[in-house]
Amino acid sequence: MARDIVMLHGASAGGWCFDRFRGVFESLGWTCYTPDLIGHGRDAVDADTKLVGVGMADYRAELAKFLQTLSAPPVLLGHSMGAVLAQQLAESGMARALVLVSPAPRAGILPATDSERQLDQDLMTIASFWTTVIHPDFNLACVYSLNRVPREQQRSVFDRFGPESGRAYFELFFWMFDKTRATAVDIDAIRCPVLCLSGTDDKLVSLATARATAAPYRQAKFWEEPGHGHMLLVEPGAEDIARRIADWIPA
Numbered sequence: 265m266a267r268d269i270v271m272l273h274g275a276s277a278g279g280w281c282f283d284r285f286r287g288v289f290e291s292l293g294w295t296c297y298t299p300d301l302i303g304h305g306r307d308a309v310d311a312d313t314k315l316v317g318v319g320m321a322d323y324r325a326e327l328a329k330f331l332q333t334l335s336a337p338p339v340l341l342g343h344s345m346g347a348v349l350a351q352q353l354a355e356s357g358m359a360r361a362l363v364l365v366s367p368a369p370r371a372g373i374l375p376a377t378d379s380e381r382q383l384d385q386d387l388m389t390i391a392s393f394w395t396t397v398i399h400p401d402f403n404l405a406c407v408y409s410l411n412r413v414p415r416e417q418q419r420s421v422f423d424r425f426g427p428e429s430g431r432a433y434f435e436l437f438f439w440m441f442d443k444t445r446a447t448a449v450d451i452d453a454i455r456c457p458v459l460c461l462s463g464t465d466d467k468l469v470s471l472a473t474a475r476a477t478a479a480p481y482r483q484a485k486f487w488e489e490p491g492h493g494h495m496l497l498v499e500p501g502a503e504d505i506a507r508r509i510a511d512w513i514p515a
Contacts (some may be wrong), residue, residue, distance in 0.1 A: 282297055284506065394433070412496070
C-alpha cells in the first residue's frame with residue numbers, strides 16, 4: 265500500500281506549518297505532500313486580490329483535483345480549517361485514514377467557550393467581512409493561536425501567516441446563515457479510521473469543539489495533548505506528536 269500522506273493547513277497558514285511533521289514522516293518512509301491553498305503560502309502573491317470571494321468549495325475543488333493525481337487515496341491530515349476540508353474530501357472516498365488536528369467546527373457545531381464566542385463577535389465588528397480579506401493580528405494571535413509557542417519564536421511564526429478569505433471565515437463560523445452549507449460533512453459517508461487530537465490549552469478551538477468533531481465517528485480515537493495550543497504543529501514536542509500519529513495510522 266502506498267505510504268502517502270497529504271497535510272492540509274488552516275486559515276492564514278500554509279504548507280510550511282507542517283515542516284516538523286513532514287520531517288518525522290519522511291524519516292519513517294512516508295511520501296508527504298503539503299499543498300498550499302489558493303492565496304496561501306507559496307501562492308500568497310497578490311493574496312488580497314486572489315482571496316476575495318474565495319470559499320471552502322474553491323479550496324476543496326483545488327485539493328480534490330490534486331488528490332486525483334495520486335495512485336491511491338492517501339492519509340489525510342488536516343489542521344484547523346484544513347480538518348474540515350479533510351473530512352469533506354474523505355466523504356468523497358479520497359482518504360484511507362483521517363487525522364484531524366485542532367479541528368475547526370464543521371456545520372452543526374456551535375461555539376462552546378467564551379473565547380470562541382468572542383472571536384465570532386470580533387468578526388461581526390468588521391463590516392461585511394464575508395466580502396473582503398482579513399489580515400491576522402499579532403497581539404490576538406499571541407493570545408489565541410500562538411500562546412504555547414515560545415515567546416521568542418512567536419514573531420517569526422506569525423510573520424509567515426497571511427490574509428484569509430472573509431467568505432471562508434463566514435462559512436466556518438456562521439454556518440447557520442450559509443445557504444450553501446459549505447462546511448457541512450456527511451458523517452455516514454466516511455468509513456475510514458479517524459483520529460482527532462487537540463491541545464488542552466487551545467484558545468481558538470476548544471477541547472469541547474474538538475470532541476464534538478470526533479463524537480459522531482464510529483470508533484474514532486481522541487487524544488488530548490496536555491500543554492499544547494492551537495499551533496501544536498510548530499510547538500515544542502511537535503515531533504513526538506507526529507511520531508505517535510504515524511504509529512496510529514493503520515497498516
